[in-house]
Amino acid sequence: MTHLNRTRDILRDLIAFPTVSADPNLDMMGYIADLLDAHGARVDLIHDATGRKCNLFASLGPEIDGGVMLSGHSDVVPVTDQDWSRDPWQMWEEDARLYGRGACDMKGFIAATLALAPSFTSRNLRRPIHFAFTHDEEVGCLGAQSLVDALRDRDARPSVAIVGEPTMMGVIEGHKGCCEYTTRFTGLEGHGSAPDLGVNAVLYAVRYVNRLMQLAEEMKSRAPAASRFNPPWTTVNVGRLAGGVAHNVIPGKAELDWEMRPVQDADARHIKGALEDLVATELLPEMRRIWPEADITTETIGEVVGLHPVKDNAARHLIAELTGANSADVVPFGTEAGLFQSLGMSVVVCGPGSIAQAHKPDEFVALDQLSQCLTMLERLGQSCAA
Ligand SMILES: [Zn+2]
Structure with missing residues (x-):
């Protein structure tokens, strides 16, 4: 045969x-x-x-x-x-x-x-x-x-x-590498008429996404001169953002699936560091002032070098x-x-x-x-x- x-x-x-x-x-x-x-x-x-x-x-x-x-x-x-x-x-x-x-x-x-x-x-x-x-x-x-x-x-x-x-x-x-994550935001549900009494998980997720998009822009200027990739820089993608139940309810949970494709390991470390910083110094302290059990956690789905x-x-x-x-x-x-x-x-x-x-x-x-x-x-x- x-x-x-x-x-x-x-x-x-x-x-x-x-x-x-x-x-x-x-x-x-x-x-x-x-x-x-x-x-x-x-x-x-x-x-x-x-x-x-x-x-x-x-x-x-x-x-x-x-x-x-x-x-x-x-x-x-x-x-x-x-x-x-x-x-x-x-x-x-x-x-x-x-x-x-x-x-x-x-x-x-x-x-x-x-x-x-x-x-x-x-x-x-x-x-x-x-x-x-x-x-x-x-x-x-x-x-x-x-x-x-x-x-x-x-x-x-x-x-x-x-x-x-x-x-x-x-x-x-x-x-390129390929690193995938799911970030979960836990806030405090409440009535839409009193937004200050709840912790709006969707709004914190949106701030996290904004920072991610800033970092994505930053990556363009960090592309190694000799990079042969197309595009030559590390990219970031927001793949799925979900949260909330109705018009008049403060959402208590939000979930974000995102990925980055690093052209160099330093970029991946930079992005992770910047996000950890945002969570630890801004988002969590604000959330926990209203609700001490509020949380933001990131699960690593896969990090392919x-x-x-x-x-x-x-x-x-x-x-x-x-x-x-x-x-x-x-x-x-x-x-x-x-x-x-x-x-x-x-x-x-x-x-x-x-x-x-x-x-x-x-x-x-x-x-x-x-x-x-x-x-x-x-x-x-x-x-x-x-
Ligand atoms: Zn395959």
């Missing part, structure tokens, strides 16, 4: 596991573990605290330090409220494209790496090839964080990572050799790559399909993209056996 046919079969199986981030992924990870085990890989499953989800880390080749890690996330975004033309969990093929939830983000890449496992095994690998598949990428890279912790404890670990997020097989060497482009990047050199790509780009979306870099690995993002199709109804990956990916992986096998 050709590698492409094998990839198609595996992708059909992977798409049939509805691994939406909120739901367990153990069935799919069990399927992958069996498949890799059958080809002689050493497979570890690393469970999360709930026991409902796990990361999978597997290795082929010698048990030595270094080697190349092929990385992907097992979870997909929900299909609720999306208008799919067919069942999103049953892969279909049309016009040389494979459709289904996760086809490009990023089960297509995972299927391609698994399809090549027998080929990797048949070679006399001198450098190990590792598979790292995580849970909960779409909701803050939670799995990758615990995978990084697990890898830190190992004597032998990969030195190069290829993260197969959809880039149309282009090479990405940098992306950025991938910083570096001059001497072994992963970029390797992928250039494998794909012939002679340039590398930066992108505005976050991936797990920054976390792996923080562990001292050389990292690039390169995978089949387009980010334009990710998270959309009728998500697809083109067969031609999978073929290009398979060629890259075959050359990787050769290169690790050389």
Whole structure:
């Protein structure tokens, strides 16, 4: 069977596991573990605290330090409220494209790496090839964080990572960070006719948002001169603000979902510091003068560190050799790559399909993209056996 046919079969199986981030992924990870085990890989499953989800880390080749890690996330975004033309969990093929939830983000890449496992095994690998598949990428890279912790404890670990997020097989060497928060405001409810007797949670939330927007403006002048990102500065987004019940009631609660995408760690620290300052010195003292139990708390939903482009990047050199790509780009979306870099690995993002199709109804990956990916992986096998 050709590698492409094998990839198609595996992708059909992977798409049939509805691994939406909120739901367990153990069935799919069990399927992958069996498949890799059958080809002689050493497979570890690393469970999360709930026991409902796990990361999978597997290795082929010698048990030595270094080697190349092929990385992907097992979870997909929900299909609720999306208008799919067919069942999103049953892969279909049309016009040389494979459709289904996760086809490009990023089960297509995972299927391609698994399809090549027998080929990797048949070679006399001198450098190990590792598979790292995580849970909960779409909701803050939670799995990758615990995978990084697990890898830190190992004597032998990969030195190069290829993260197969959809880039149309282009090479990405940098992306911004992505930090998401929910800030909750607790005031004191009261009758609308006596605003001074309550603590209006919505009004304090609005002041918080105003400060955030000031900080967002400030970021424009802090963009590093060499920044290749578009836009070149750290951005801030207010995604959701909710609170209050009726015209004549002082709202006692408000909730704000916001995010920032830092181009440098100092910006993230600056924004957090400025907000903590506003809360501690202005908002809370005012609120508590009227109601001592008033509060403002911020929950961190996820802090995905950025991938910083570096001059001497072994992963970029390797992928250039494998794909012939002679340039590398930066992108505005976050991936797990920054976390792996923080562990001292050389990292690039390169995978089949387009980010334009990710998270959309009728998500697809083109067969031609999978073929290009398979060629890259075959050359990787050769290169690790050389
Ligand atoms: Zn993804």
